[in-house]
Amino acid sequence: METKNEKKVSIMKEQIIKTAVECMKKEGLKFSLDMLAEKMKISKKTIYKYFPCKEILAREIYQAYYDGLDKRSAELLASQHLSEEEKSKELLSVYFESVRMNRDDIFNKFNLNDLIRGYASQRQNGIWAAISPQLGKSLNAKETASLRVILDGAFEKMLQGKSGGEEVFSLLGRLI
Amino acid sequence: METKNEKKVSIMKEQIIKTAVECMKKEGLKFSLDMLAEKMKISKKTIYKYFPCKEILAREIYQAYYDGLDKRSAELLASQHLSEEEKSKELLSVYFESVRMNRDDIFNKFNLNDLIRGYASQRQNGIWAAISPQLGKSLNAKETASLRVILDGAFEKMLQGKSGGEEVFSLLGRLI
Incomplete structure (x- = not known):
C-alpha cells in the first residue's frame, strides 16, 4: 500500500506530467522547463526533485501523451x-x-x-x-x-x- | 563569335553537366565527384578546371536539371x-x-x-x-x-x- 508521502509524490508527479502535456500541446517547440515551472508555480528545482533527469521526464510526458x-x-x-x-x-x-x-x-x-x-x-x-x-x-x-x-x-x-x-x-x- | 577553343570548353562543360545530372538521378545521395570523373573517364582535376568551385558546378547541375x-x-x-x-x-x-x-x-x-x-x-x-x-x-x-x-x-x-x-x-x- 502507498504511504501518505508516496501518495503525495505520485499526485505531484501526475500533475507535473499533466501540465507538461498541456503546455507541450499548446506551445510545441516553445515549450521549456521554465515555462512548466512557472505554470505550476513551483521552481525548476522542485521539478528535478520528482524527475531527476530530462529523459525520465520526457519519457513520462510521451507516455501520458x-x-x-x-x-x-x-x-x-x-x-x-x-x-x-x-x-x-x-x-x-x-x-x-x-x-x-x-x-x-x-x-x-x-x-x-x-x-x-x-x-x-x-x-x-x-x-x-x-x-x-x-x-x-x-x-x-x-x-x-x-x-x-x-x-x-x-x-x-x-x-x-x-x-x-x-x-x-x-x-x-x-x-x- | 566563339573561338575553336571556347567551343571545345563549352562542349566539355555541357558534357560534364549532362553526365552529372544523369549520375545524380541514378545515384542520388551516393553521387560523388569521383563517380562523375570515373564515368567521364577524366580526372577530378579536369573537372575542377572547368568548374573551379563546387558551388558553380552545383548551380549548373541544378539549372540543367x-x-x-x-x-x-x-x-x-x-x-x-x-x-x-x-x-x-x-x-x-x-x-x-x-x-x-x-x-x-x-x-x-x-x-x-x-x-x-x-x-x-x-x-x-x-x-x-x-x-x-x-x-x-x-x-x-x-x-x-x-x-x-x-x-x-x-x-x-x-x-x-x-x-x-x-x-x-x-x-x-x-x-x-
Whole structure:
C-alpha cells in the first residue's frame, strides 16, 4: 500500500506530467522547463526533485501523451453516435496529433535521445494499427500502407508550419 | 563569335553537366565527384578546371536539371495525344522529380549553401506554377494549395526511402 508521502509524490508527479502535456500541446517547440515551472508555480528545482533527469521526464510526458491518444481513438472507434465518415475524420486528427510528437524537429529541439525516439515511433505504430482498419475501410492493404506515407508526409509539412490545416484535412479526407 | 577553343570548353562543360545530372538521378545521395570523373573517364582535376568551385558546378547541375523538368512539363501540357488524366499523372511524376533535388537530405549531404537551396526552391515554385492549373482543375485555389502541401510531404517521405512508389502515386491520383 502507498504511504501518505508516496501518495503525495505520485499526485505531484501526475500533475507535473499533466501540465507538461498541456503546455507541450499548446506551445510545441516553445515549450521549456521554465515555462512548466512557472505554470505550476513551483521552481525548476522542485521539478528535478520528482524527475531527476530530462529523459525520465520526457519519457513520462510521451507516455501520458500517447496514452491519451490511445484512449481517444478507442472511444472514437467504439462510438455509437458518429457516422463512419465522422469517425474517420476524427481519427485523422488523432493521427495528426500522434505525428506532432514524433518528429525530428521536436527531438532535436529538446535534445531527446534514441530511446525516446524509438518509444514515440512504437506508440505511433500502435495508434496506426488501431485506427488503420477504420481509415482504410475502402482501401486494400497496399493502399492503406500508401495512405500512411501520405498522411505522415502531409502532417509533417503542416506541423512545420508551412500551411493551414483545415483545407489539407478535408482534401486528405477524400482518400479514405 | 566563339573561338575553336571556347567551343571545345563549352562542349566539355555541357558534357560534364549532362553526365552529372544523369549520375545524380541514378545515384542520388551516393553521387560523388569521383563517380562523375570515373564515368567521364577524366580526372577530378579536369573537372575542377572547368568548374573551379563546387558551388558553380552545383548551380549548373541544378539549372540543367530543372530546365529538363520545365521542358518536360511544357511538352506534357501541350500534348494533343494524352488524356487529361494521363497528363495529370505524368505531371505528378514531374513534380516528384522536382522535389527529389530540393530536399534537406541532398543539401546537407553535399554541403550546399543557401544560394543553391534558394535557387532550387525558386525553380520548384516555377514548376508548380506551370503545372498546378492542370493538377488543380477540379479544385479551388485553397484546395490546390493544400494539394501542394500533401504532395510535398508525401514525395519527401517516398524519397526518404520509407515506402514504395507506384501505390502512393495512384492513391494521390485520387486527389486530382
